[in-house]
Structures are given as C-alpha cells and as structure tokens.
Amino acid sequence: MAFEPVREMKKLNYDEMRIYSEAELKNYTEEELKSFKCKYEIPDLDELEKGPWPSFVSDTKQEALRRRKLSDDQMLIGRDVCEDMLGQLQTSFDEGETHWKHGGIVGVFGYGGGVIGRYSDLAEKYPSIAMFHTVRVNQPASKFYSTDFLKTICDMWEYRGSGMMNLHGSTGDLVLLGTTTEQLEPIFYELGHVLDTDIGGSGSNLRTPACCIGKARCEFACYDTQDLCYDLTQYYQDELHRPAFPYKFKFKFDGCPNGCVASIARSDMSFIGTWRDDIRIDQDAVKAYIAGDIVPNAGAHGKRDWGKFDINKEVISLCPTKCMSMEGDQLVIDNSECVRCMHCINTMPRALKPGLDTGITILLGAKAPILDGAQMATLMVPFMKAEAPYDNIKAFVERVWEFWMEEGKNRERLGELMQRVTLPKFIETIGLPPAPQMVKAPRANPYIFWKEEDVKGGWNRDINDYRSRHKR
Amino acid sequence: MTEDIKKAILAYAEGSNKTKFYFKDMEKAVVKTIPEAKMRDVKKAATALVNEGILIYFSTGSSTMYGLKGRGMTEDPTEGTE
Incomplete structure (x- = not known):
C-alpha cells in the first residue's frame, strides 16, 4: 500500500523564509577564525581541539565568532552564549563539578515533554547562559530532511537560540541546545506552523520513534x-x-x-x-560469486585485494549455526537452523535475499x-x-x-x-x-x-x- | 466522572506535603477515592487540569512529575520553596 500522510506536507522554501543573508552566515574569514580568542581562558578546551577528530570546541568557537559579528537585532538571546558556555565548561573542568542545574517546569503549554529546563548556577559570572534550555525536535522518519528544512531550522535557532545544536541525540531527535524561557513558545510556533514539525519526546513519555x-x-x-x-x-x-x-x-x-x-x-x-519462509537463493549468482564475476559484499571492502572469493571460508564456515553447505555446485541452506545473522546475505546480496513471507x-x-x-x-x-x-x-x-x-x-x-x-x-x-x-x-x-x-x-x-x- | 477525578487530583495535590509528585502516585490516590477510575480517565483529567493552568508538569528531562501551579515551583528554580 502506498504511503499516505495524515495531511499534505508543507513544501518549504528557504529563500522565502531565511533570516540571514549569505554574507551574514559567512561573516568572518579563516584568518579571523584562526586568531579567535574566547573571552575566557579555556586551556583544557583548547587542548580538546588537538586530537584527530572534529571538535565541538572548534565548532563552538566558530559560532561564537559569527555571533560576535552579527548585529544586536539579529539575535534574540545573549550574544555571548557560546563563549559563556565554554567559560563555564572550563570552570567545571577546573573544579571537577558541574555548574548546570537540570530540570524544571519550563515547557510549551499543554506539552509534558520536548523541553528540558537547564540553568547555570554561575549566572553572575556567565549571564547569557543563566537560562539555557534544551528543545528536542521530532526528526523525520529515516532522517530524510530537505536542505530547505535544515537551513530554515538553523536560521531559526541562530535567531531564537544559541545556534548550537546536536544532530542527533541518542534517541534520534534533533537537539537544540540553549535558549531562554521567553523564546520557548515562539520556537514551538515556528516549529509547528512554519517548519511543519513537532517537538520530540522527553520525560516519562513515549520518546520520538x-x-x-x-x-x-x-x-x-x-x-x-x-x-x-x-x-x-x-x-x-x-x-x-x-x-x-x-x-x-x-x-x-x-x-x-x-x-x-x-x-x-x-x-x-x-x-x-x-521472514518465516526460506532465504531466496539464485544459484546462478552463487556460481558467479564463486567464479569471481560478482564482487562480494557489494564491493564494500573493495579497496584492498583480499584474494579470490572463497565461499567456504568467507560464508559457509562463518555461519553461526553451520546451516549452509555446498552439494555439488548448489548452495544448500537448512532454513530451520538460520538465526538471521545476515552474514551470508550481506556477503552475497545478489545471490541471497530474505524470504518473501516477511x-x-x-x-x-x-x-x-x-x-x-x-x-x-x-x-x-x-x-x-x-x-x-x-x-x-x-x-x-x-x-x-x-x-x-x-x-x-x-x-x-x-x-x-x-x-x-x-x-x-x-x-x-x-x-x-x-x-x-x-x-x-x-x-x-x-x-x-x-x-x-x-x-x-x-x-x-x-x-x-x-x-x-x-x-x- | 472527569469532574470528580479532577477534584480527587486536586485534593491529593493540595493535601500532599510534596510540591511535585509522580503520575502513578496521583493515580493511586484517585483510585482510593474513586475505585472505578481507570488510568486513562486519570490521565485525561490531569491533562484537562494542565490545560486549565491548574496543574503543571515538572520535567528533569528523563522523568516527569506533576505539581500545583504556584505551589513551590517557579520557572526560575532559584526561587520558591522545594
């Protein structure tokens, strides 16, 4: 049966909804970024940038620099949220304890989930993160986003939040990090009425599937x-x-x-x-794999020469229940013993497929x-x-x-x-x-x-x- | 029955020493007063009280509790009495 949405999806057009121009989104040079200094001393966080992986510290500094250069009317919460967040994190590293206060009654009207109250207990030192609430946003099935959706939500979050986000949290939803209480209802309105999506689950709820x-x-x-x-x-x-x-x-x-x-x-x-019937076998394709005419694993490990494909070594002997064998040139599977490990199907996808009674x-x-x-x-x-x-x-x-x-x-x-x-x-x-x-x-x-x-x-x-x- | 359940919820909330409580504890208290009340009925009544601005949700992010608006908890956790 063809998929039918509960209602027609809205078609988003970023150019009609954008808040920032291209120039405003790229309002700094690489040189400026290299010489960027956070307003606090953050030696331990600087250290985190030196590893081989992308660092959230580098990303946060980039965002901090952009916010320094935006005008006052281009953001509705504190300009310094990124730098204050880094400063507080360094303080936590120094003292070995967190300075976030977690939870509260903030939320959007009528909803018990989707917003998690967060506050700094060092609000005098880091005033722009005195309130730093998290908003969870329902991700689309399989995370099929359009570029227009992602650009629009990024603009919205730059304007009404810290600009920092986590795609995606462990449950799967988009996590928008850091905003104030007064921005929560407008954000909810934008998500529902402009971006045509919903906030996600948190608390004692069903979480975003x-x-x-x-x-x-x-x-x-x-x-x-x-x-x-x-x-x-x-x-x-x-x-x-x-x-x-x-x-x-x-x-x-x-x-x-x-x-x-x-x-x-x-x-x-x-x-x-x-599936509850048998794995489908195309014996001609099995022979083609054995003859080397089809690359195993759909070419996934093809960057290195692993030698000639050996069905006994690479498939049959690796079956966890030993339910496969060759009888002459025919591959035979005792389906009653199959535990669905998927190894044979993954290795020879053109020869083996899941059954049809699924x-x-x-x-x-x-x-x-x-x-x-x-x-x-x-x-x-x-x-x-x-x-x-x-x-x-x-x-x-x-x-x-x-x-x-x-x-x-x-x-x-x-x-x-x-x-x-x-x-x-x-x-x-x-x-x-x-x-x-x-x-x-x-x-x-x-x-x-x-x-x-x-x-x-x-x-x-x-x-x-x-x-x-x-x-x- | 919804109105009776609402009254039972409020009686529990006002009589409790705690400013926030779990749904399950609230439901148990309601069932003591109204034995035929089902979990769904209690949830509907609690939702109605939230929509009327009488009850509020308190969320830690991982679990959620209910409370009476204006009692103990405010949007700034540095205020109020816990």
Missing part, C-alpha cells in the same frame, strides 16, 4: 519501517506529549536483522524485520546503563505480520504498556520490570506463550515455566515414600 532507511532505499527491509514509525508516531501522540508512564519509553524500527538503528540495544520495544520480530527491555547497567532487549514475539493499519502491533504495544503502567515502579524501565517480575511471570501476564527464541540457551531447570499447582503433589514429596519404591 526512530527507524532505519527501510524500503525507501534498502532491499533487505522486511517491512516498511518508515510507514510503521510514522503510523505509531501519529497514533500515539498523546503518549508522546502527555506523560503518564513510570519512566521513558522508546520504539525503534529496524527493517532487517542487520539492525542499522540498533533497536535491539536502544529501545524498550524493538521491531526488527524478519514481518517483524518484537523484542522488549533494552536500556542504557542507568540503574543495573546496559541491557539488550529480550525477544518476545518471534514473528508477527507488519501491515497497515498495524492493529496487531498496537494491541501488543498496549498490552505491554498496561502491565508496565500498572506494575512498574516510578522510574522503572520496562527491562527492569521484566527482570524484577521474572520472564515467566511477564510473558504470562502479557499473554505470550513461552518460546525457545526467548532464551539464549536451554536452562538447566526445564521446569522454569511450570507452576506448583500444575505439578501433581506440588513441590513437596515424601522422600521415605519415594525411597520405599526406588532403592538407591
């Missing part, structure tokens, strides 16, 4: 990640903006088990594309190391179809949420709740049958899913009675 490039560009995608991401974003608007969860909650969508958005590690509910695997409970350490997701639903209007997926999502909202403690992530209540109890409550895919390896105790009432005589037995019938 994120997806891989999906069917837009990738032949491995087993479902339309962009459509599912968009659909759930629209459907769960209330959960995105009005916080009632015990803690944060993230959806991420990978189109295939290559996992380009790493949903298995980065989301409380991870959707990974998969859908999703759903995993739950990944999180970053806040309480118990980083945790990967646990597989819950081995296979489910993923076709619009996705009612089966929504029903599952809501069953999980209902349990988490009922049983989860304040500030307890879904993965922590699963650990606390144990996997058997968790799957029973959300109505999933135990499946071998839920565990990494068979357990020593095969009765893990048994309950006392299911076992004749319960857990207790009369050992003497037993011994009367069973000699040692």
